[in-house]
Amino acid sequence: MDILNNLVFGFGVAFSLENLAYCFAGVALGTLIGVLPGVGPLVTIAMLFPITFHLPAVPAIIMLAGIFYGAQYGGSTTSILVNLPGETASAVTCIDGYQMARRGRAGPALATAALASFFAGCVGTLLIALAGPTLGEWALRFGAAEYTSLMLMALVASAVMTQGDAVKGLAMVVLGLLIGVVGVDVNSGMARYSFGIPELIDGIGFTVVAVGLFAVAEIVVNLESREAREVYTGRVTGLMPTARDLKDAAWPTVRGTAVGACFGVLPGTGPALSSFATYMLEKKLAKDPSRFGQGAIEGVAAPEAANNAAAQTAFIPMLTLGIPASATMAVMLAALTLQGIATGPQVMFDKPDLFWGLIASMWIGNFLLVILNLPLVGVWVRLLTVPYRWLFPSIILFSSIGNYSVSNNPFDVYLCAVIGVLGYVLVKLECEPAPLLLGYVLGPLLEENLRRALLIARGDPTVFFTRPISLAFMIATVLILVVMVVPAARGKRHGA
Amino acid sequence: MKPDLWNNRDFLAGLLFIVLGGLAVALARDYPIGSTMRMGPGYFPMVLGGILFLFGVYVLLRGVRSGDKVKGEWGYRPLALIALSIVLFGFLLDRVGMVPAIVVALFVAAAAGREFRLKEVLLLAVVMTAFSVAVFSYGLKLPYPLLGGY
Numbered sequence: 289m290d291i292l293n294n295l296v297f298g299f300g301v302a303f304s305l306e307n308l309a310y311c312f313a314g315v316a317l318g319t320l321i322g323v324l325p326g327v328g329p330l331v332t333i334a335m336l337f338p339i340t341f342h343l344p345a346v347p348a349i350i351m352l353a354g355i356f357y358g359a360q361y362g363g364s365t366t367s368i369l370v371n372l373p374g375e376t377a378s379a380v381t382c383i384d385g386y387q388m389a390r391r392g393r394a395g396p397a398l399a400t401a402a403l404a405s406f407f408a409g410c411v412g413t414l415l416i417a418l419a420g421p422t423l424g425e426w427a428l429r430f431g432a433a434e435y436t437s438l439m440l441m442a443l444v445a446s447a448v449m450t451q452g453d454a455v456k457g458l459a460m461v462v463l464g465l466l467i468g469v470v471g472v473d474v475n476s477g478m479a480r481y482s483f484g485i486p487e488l489i490d491g492i493g494f495t496v497v498a499v500g501l502f503a504v505a506e507i508v509v510n511l512e513s514r515e516a517r518e519v520y521t522g523r524v525t526g527l528m529p530t531a532r533d534l535k536d537a538a539w540p541t542v543r544g545t546a547v548g549a550c551f552g553v554l555p556g557t558g559p560a561l562s563s564f565a566t567y568m569l570e571k572k573l574a575k576d577p578s579r580f581g582q583g584a585i586e587g588v589a590a591p592e593a594a595n596n597a598a599a600q601t602a603f604i605p606m607l608t609l610g611i612p613a614s615a616t617m618a619v620m621l622a623a624l625t626l627q628g629i630a631t632g633p634q635v636m637f638d639k640p641d642l643f644w645g646l647i648a649s650m651w652i653g654n655f656l657l658v659i660l661n662l663p664l665v666g667v668w669v670r671l672l673t674v675p676y677r678w679l680f681p682s683i684i685l686f687s688s689i690g691n692y693s694v695s696n697n698p699f700d701v702y703l704c705a706v707i708g709v710l711g712y713v714l715v716k717l718e719c720e721p722a723p724l725l726l727g728y729v730l731g732p733l734l735e736e737n738l739r740r741a742l743l744i745a746r747g748d749p750t751v752f753f754t755r756p757i758s759l760a761f762m763i764a765t766v767l768i769l770v771v772m773v774v775p776a777a778r779g780k781r782h783g784a
Numbered sequence: 785m786k787p788d789l790w791n792n793r794d795f796l797a798g799l800l801f802i803v804l805g806g807l808a809v810a811l812a813r814d815y816p817i818g819s820t821m822r823m824g825p826g827y828f829p830m831v832l833g834g835i836l837f838l839f840g841v842y843v844l845l846r847g848v849r850s851g852d853k854v855k856g857e858w859g860y861r862p863l864a865l866i867a868l869s870i871v872l873f874g875f876l877l878d879r880v881g882m883v884p885a886i887v888v889a890l891f892v893a894a895a896a897g898r899e900f901r902l903k904e905v906l907l908l909a910v911v912m913t914a915f916s917v918a919v920f921s922y923g924l925k926l927p928y929p930l931l932g933g934y
Contacts, residue, residue: 342924455846456794459801459839466808466832473815473825480825481811508866511896512859677901678908681893684866685886685912688873693926701874705867712863716854717797735828747821 291417298644302652307350310343311649314351315656318358323668324679325370329359331506333619334498335683338690345627346642350649352623353603356616357409357650360599361657364401364592365668369394380567381595384580384587391583395665396529400537400585401592402661403529408545408593409654412600415549416607417647420636424608427633432741433751437761439734442611444765445555447723448772456719464724467492468731475739487699494622495694496704497728499687501721502615504708507680509715529585537589540570544590548597553604555613555726562598563591600650607643608633611730615722618729793854798844801836808833865896881931882921886913 301307321332333355340348368385381401388397430438443465447457470481471491482488529537544566551562570590571580580587603620605611610631612618624631629639636643661668691700711721745751752758789795808829818824873889887909894905920926 339924455839455843456797459797459836459843462832462836462839463801463804466804466829466836469829469832475823476816476825478815478825480815480829481808504866504870508859508863508896511862511866511898512857677894677897677899678904680897681869681890681905681908682912684869684893685873685889685916688870688889689886689916689920689926692874692877692928693920693924696927698874698878701877702871705870708870709863709867712859713800714797716856716858717793717800718855719797738828739823742820743822745821747819749820 291421294421294640294644295417295648297640298646298648301346301641301645302350302648307347307645307649308652310347310351311354311653312656314354315358315653316660318355318360319362319365319657319660319668320358320671321355322359322362323365323671324362324674325366325672325676327679327683328363328506329356330498330616330619331503331683332359333616334495334502335687335690337495337498337619337623338693340623341626341694345624345629345639346645348627349620349623349642349646352620353646353650354653356620357596357599357653358657360596361402361405361661362668364405364595365398365661365665366672368397368401368588369669369672380563380591381588383567384582384584387581387583388585388588393583396533396585397588398665399529399662400533400589402658404537404541404544404589404593405596406654406658407541408548408597409600409657410651411545412549412552412597413647413650413654415601416603416650417644419604420608420643420647423604424633424636427609428637430633430757431755432737432744433755433758434761435737436734436741437752437758437765438609438611439730439737441761441765441768442555442605442613443723443727443730443734445768446613446726448768449554449561450720450722452718452720454772456717457723460714460719460721460724461727464727464729465731465734467497467724468728469735474732474736485699487695487697487703492703492707492728493691493694493700494619494626494729495691496700497707498615498619498622498725499691500704500707501711501714501725503683503687504704505711505715505721507683508708508712510676511680533585536585540566540586540590541593543569543573544593545597547590548594549601551594552598552601553613555605555611563595566590566594603646603650606631607635607646610635610733612726615725618725621729788851789848791853792847793852794843794847794850796847796854798840798842798847801840801843803840805833805836805838805840808836862896865892869893869896877928882917882928883913883930886916 302311317336318332321327322329333352336355337352340351343351364381367379367382368389385397385401388394443461444458447461448454450457470488472479472489479489547566547569548562551565567587567590570586571577574580574586602613602617605613606617606621610621612621621631629635629642687704688701691704692698694700714721741751742749752762812826812830812833815826816824817826817830869889869892872892873885876885876888890909890912891905894900894908917930921928921930
């Protein structure tokens with residue numbers, strides 16, 4: 289079978305000593321930093337991104353992916369042991385996970401989270417391997433018009449489905465697209481929005497935007513608020529869940545995986561929404577819903593499976609279509625682009641070592657996570673007590689060094705401070721930064737495809753509606769808008 | 785303008801979008817627009833700027849009507865100190881070298897926190913400097929002098 293050959297080939301790539309080492313380094317670093325309270329996967333990956341800059345493409349992507357799911361995983365440890373999740377995706381795990389910890393069942397909670405995540409990770413990876421080539425082959429037929437509509441759909445979905453206000457989300461996408469415009473226009477060679485500053489002619493660097501928008505802004509938000517956090521300080525003893533725990537957790541894990549795998553592919557939803565949705569589902573299905581919130585093991589297994597499955601399947605649109613479904617996938621896409629790889633469906637045919645190597649490495653990485661986490665849980669627990677006042681200056685410092693190292697130019701560092709200020713203001717005004725990042729990453733691609741599509745169609749904009757695939761994307765875009773924006777607007781009017 | 789508008793969440797967000805969108809349109813007027821068939825470099829940003837402007841107007845008006853306030857205080861002090869820390873790092877790195885830049889950046893950033901314990905920050909500075917030198921200068925071989933400008 290074709291896919292089997294490909295997987296064998298992928299494992300061959302992933303099992304090379306170099307790639308194995310980078311996979312391990314990524315997973316370990318990701319867990320290490322992801323466990324730290326108040327540091328989510330996105331900040332972790334944005335901060336460590338410049339390190340991979342100096343590596344060849346395959347190990348760089350393998351390591352970044354490892355950092356990503358490692359950090360995602362580390363976040364669940366934090367949410368079980370600290371009553372404050374490092375990131376939204378683990379927020380739901382917090383509810384029952386922390387209750388389990390308080391009842392002296394921190395060990396089984398952590399083990400359940402680990403096993404559920406592992407199961408979901410394996411299924412998610414398998415789905416990438418199965419869906420990737422099919423989707424990719426289909427996408428190879430896409431022309432400029434199809435790509436334009438597809439990107440439009442992804443951007444609208446990401447804006448509308450993230451938490452918060454849909455209209456502001458759309459405005460943030462547009463702002464991101466505009467930031468992406470900065471620099472030389474490839475068609476005419478004209479520098480746009482460069483204000484006569486030579487450094488801006490190449491455009492605004494990706495790390496600058498990601499670090500400024502997420503790391504800097506998030507740190508200032510954390511510093512301004514005075515929320516005390518409650519850390520579980522007891523010792524974690526008795527890791528192994530009982531047979532009953534395993535039985536109780538089995539089906540929720542499977543259901544969580546299914547829900548997460550679906551949500552992961554959709555733009556703008558990702559791990560956060562999927563873990564929330566699956567928690568609600570489990571609560572509905574439970575014989576005794578009142579147990580939820582009191583340390584129900586289903587409330588740990590299902591969301592953890594969901595967010596890990598979503599974290600894996602989010603790679604599907606990014607790898608096969610070149611369209612990131614979340615801000616973290618935007619980082620991955622930017623990493624591929626910076627490595628000089630033309631993203632899109634051709635990746636898996638031009639660079640099979642990268643595509644299949646990455647998939648195989650995810651399997652290995654998920655396995656490493658279990659090994660790394662269960663026996664070493666004591667180490668992670670101790671990390672939780674690191675006070676934030678040591679963490680945030682270090683994050684700022686590493687981000688600055690990273691920004692400087694990408695271009696060897698202090699200008700990028702200054703620009704990061706400016707974007708950090710903008711990011712903080714936007715967060716305070718409750719404008720989600722994730723759609724902005726997606727807009728920024730997709731901006732140049734969108735403009736390029738839009739121009740090409742209209743050139744081919746001799747300036748006739750109906751081209752987006754007469755080609756069937758493009759039409760389908762357009763209809764989906766409109767549907768998303770209608771379903772998500774109209775009830776919100778109506779609800780507000782009723783509420784007022 | 786009523787003073788409470790300055791704490792009105794959506795009013796401010798709308799205003800920000802209007803200013804940025806307006807700026808984008810104003811600047812894009814210097815770039816050739818072209819036609820729909822052959823778009824010039826000004827076409828895409830001009831349209832985007834216009835859309836952002838309109839979204840801004842909508843959000844601003846909605847803010848005036850709903851009157852929702854910005855939640856919590858504005859963290860001027862941490863914001864200014866964190867930004868200063870980043871800027872100082874960039875400014876100092878190629879002038880006095882990596883080690884002093886790291887120490888200064890760490891101290892300024894730490895000052896943004898709620899508590900500043902000198903002993904802890906000193907220790908943090910020593911550890912982080914050693915770590916950064918090990919990782920970035922020796923590990924990744926970044927060519928920045930540890931001390932002195934270039």
